[in-house]
Amino acid sequence: MARENFNDLQAFVIVAREGSFTRAAAQLGVSQSALSHTIRALETRLGLRLLTRTTRSVAPTDAGDRLLSTLTPRFEEIEAELAALTELRERPAGSIRITTAEHAAHDVIWPKLAKFLPNYPDIKVEINIDNQLTDIVAERYDAGVRFGDQVAKDMVAARIGPDMKFALVGTPCYFAQYPVPQTPQDLAEHNCINIRLPTYGGLYAWEFEKDGHALKVRVEGQLIFNSAEMIMKASLAGLGLAYLPEQMLADDIAAGRLVKVLEDWYPTFPGYHLYYPSRRQSSPAFNLFVEAMRYRG
Template sequence: MIHPSEFGALRAFAAVAEQRSFSRAAQQLGVSASALSQIVRGLEERLSIRLLNRTTRSVSLTEAGSVLLAEITPAIASLSGALDHARNAGNRPAGTVRLHCFHAAADSFVVPVLPALARDYPEILLDLTLDDTVVDIVAGGYDAGIRIGEVIERDMVAIRLGGEIRQLAVASPAYLAEHGTPGIPKDLLDHRCIRWRWPGHESTYAWEFFEDGHWFSVGVDGPLITSSRAVMLEAALAGVGIAFLKEESVAGAFADGRLIPLLAEWSVPFPGYYLCYPQQRQMAPALRAVVDAITASSETR
């Protein structure tokens, strides 16, 4: 059986590995950076293997450290969840809820409920990670996530939030004046397009359109690839090229003429964001409170 001190050492190592910093991990755990360094070094000595590469400016995982982190992350999450369940005895909403959320979804569904959560459940700590990377909710140690429907694991409970999403090709008047206006989706192959890439993916996103009851994609090309929707929007406004963005994010630019919608007849709405969490026999009261707050707020949108 693992000694209690070893669990603390493994948790300390996981925190440093996640933060890639002893100082940030120490702040998260509520200990000093020097004490945290000694804990991790002691773990390395007991295992007789180096887990972290340290320099004065950075911390990175060794191969052995990467293997160990992958093995212990689900276990740490499970034990942390068990402790939270114990704290929540008597159905009192308390403890930490770890939520992984796409950036745009946070603005729409999480930020609006923060004041009510803080007021009604002062003993709940919401640990919110904003990241457009598609991660494994369970393996990542998260209690729940908010993401679009097409990237939800099959074994997750998924609750639809808000309405549908529509993506549109958009460009500035200056760009269209210089390069012309595409009449059909395949015309995009002759244009300078601002491409988007899922964080953590090598390939770029192919723009999706709808015709005669079927979706089809166009693999565009252009001078810029980014994983930031905000950068795409700014580049389109500056005339760098044509971007493919959510309609609601460019509504203001349409209204004042800074951007022009393109190929609208080929762009139809699709199901948007979902709040998802693992199937479980008994949901912790703290997680239930957060789920109920987010879903109730989304119904008013």
């Protein structure tokens, strides 16, 4: 295959990945008509239809899927090797894309990142807050951050935070209206603020443990959020009980704005870990980022 045809293959990968000629053309910096011509020329040379086009979307054919699965890891390896060339620069440089849960972004990653970035002005970090377990390879993230027990075994993982406990809290005003629960089963009589987690297929079942006995309780209430910050705000407003990471609630508990209940039922969760594929070619910028995030105990 002629050397210039590798550009056509890269164009095909981007169109297939984006599912849109418009978005792919914008990413490549070419016109949509020029990109369509490139793909048609590639299909003609191969004698195969690679993409199925409709008025609303673009999707790979069977042949296109096969070619995409072959090309994608190879282009990723090339991109990683090019990024590794930053070792030849005086200052580490590059872009790092991270997907993480909301609490980890606010309380674990951000304090360390705020100290890290001023020392490395050529390193760019993109953080996407998402409560579901994103496929970091398919979505082209450099790394993800989740609890240690949520990290797949084939990933390299670095602990970035201590083990955690959740706390069940409400305001003094709330407990002036409702009796303090004595067991997790008592939560059936309370207005509980739910969180919706796509990974769990719906509402999160609150997890408790005592004397080696684990218990999951599905609670009810007037409010459902997909944001821990909003759950905390609602609880502080006296609108119900919240079950959130204790670290997130520490200031309000210490100030008496929130009261902990069922304290002997809190399980310990593995701390947050930053994880990435074992086959990833690490750049100096990425290595520095991992070390800056690493939990020191």
